[in-house]
Structure formats: C-alpha cells, structure tokens
Amino acid sequence: MGCNLAIAGVTGAVGQEFLKILEQRDFPFDSLKALASSRSVGKEIECKGKKYIVEELTRNSFEDIDIALFSAGGARSKEFAPSAAKAGAIVVDNSSAFRMDPDVPLIIPEINPQQIQKHKGIIANPN
Known part of the structure; x- marks a missing residue:
C-alpha cells in the first residue's frame, strides 16, 4: 500500500527527474497528482505506465495528499508549500x-537522517 503523492512543478526538468526516480525505485504510491503552472494545465505526463493529466497548482491542491514533492521554484514553494503542510502533507x-x-x-539523508523527525x-534539501 502506498501514499497519495503530489509533484508541484511536474513538467519542469526536476519534476521530470522526480518521475524517473519514482519509476526506477518503484516507489509505492496509490495516487499521483501532477501539478504545474497554468501554462501546463491539461498536458499529459506518464509515470510507472500510467498517464496523468497536469492540474494547476493552487492552495487547494493538497487535500488527501500524504507527500508533496516541490520543484516549482522558490517563489512557488513559499506561496504553496505552507498550504500543503497545513492540509496534512x-x-x-x-x-x-x-x-x-x-x-x-535541511536534510541530507546520508548525514543527518535523524533530523527528519523534527x-x-x-x-x-540542499540539492
């Protein structure tokens, strides 16, 4: 059983890498919400053999989301990440x-994984 996952910035270069890593590692998820700017709404992305339609990133995008991966740039993260956390992601x-x-x-899994508890x-992440 997996989680409900969202990727903010899914159509960008880093968002596309997130999708590849999810596939390569066979990361278990029950649902994937593909989020991006209004320019990308309606585009189709694929992950683990399934197609997803890109939705617009809004403050209300995170209901029932367990994990939200953000790669939409600093301004978008500042604007929308707190809403995702408030929704429980x-x-x-x-x-x-x-x-x-x-x-x-600031987590580097090989150095301070215990800090994730806080x-x-x-x-x-320091990317």
Whole structure:
C-alpha cells in the first residue's frame, strides 16, 4: 500500500527527474497528482505506465495528499508549500525557499537522517 503523492512543478526538468526516480525505485504510491503552472494545465505526463493529466497548482491542491514533492521554484514553494503542510502533507522542497528557515530541517539523508523527525510539515534539501 502506498501514499497519495503530489509533484508541484511536474513538467519542469526536476519534476521530470522526480518521475524517473519514482519509476526506477518503484516507489509505492496509490495516487499521483501532477501539478504545474497554468501554462501546463491539461498536458499529459506518464509515470510507472500510467498517464496523468497536469492540474494547476493552487492552495487547494493538497487535500488527501500524504507527500508533496516541490520543484516549482522558490517563489512557488513559499506561496504553496505552507498550504500543503497545513492540509496534512509532508512537503519535501527542492528549492532554496526554506533552506535558511530555522523551523525547517535541511536534510541530507546520508548525514543527518535523524533530523527528519523534527519536521513541522516541510523538509528542505540542499540539492
């Protein structure tokens, strides 16, 4: 059994890499919500043999989402990641938006995996 997953910035280069990694590692998820800017709405992406239609990233995009991967840029992360966390998702942000925020753990799994326990809904990575 997997989780309900969202990818913000799914049509960008990093979002596309997220999709490849999910496939390569056979990451278990029950649903995938593909999110991007209004320019990409309606585009089709594929992951693990299934097609998904891109939806617009909004503050209301995260109902019933367990994990939200953000690769939509710092401004979009600042605008939408708190809404995702408030809706109950664990946000993993790939931008620089939260890297210096003392309330957001900056996680490098090989170095400080124990810090992940301290998250308050948003986790940053140093990409």
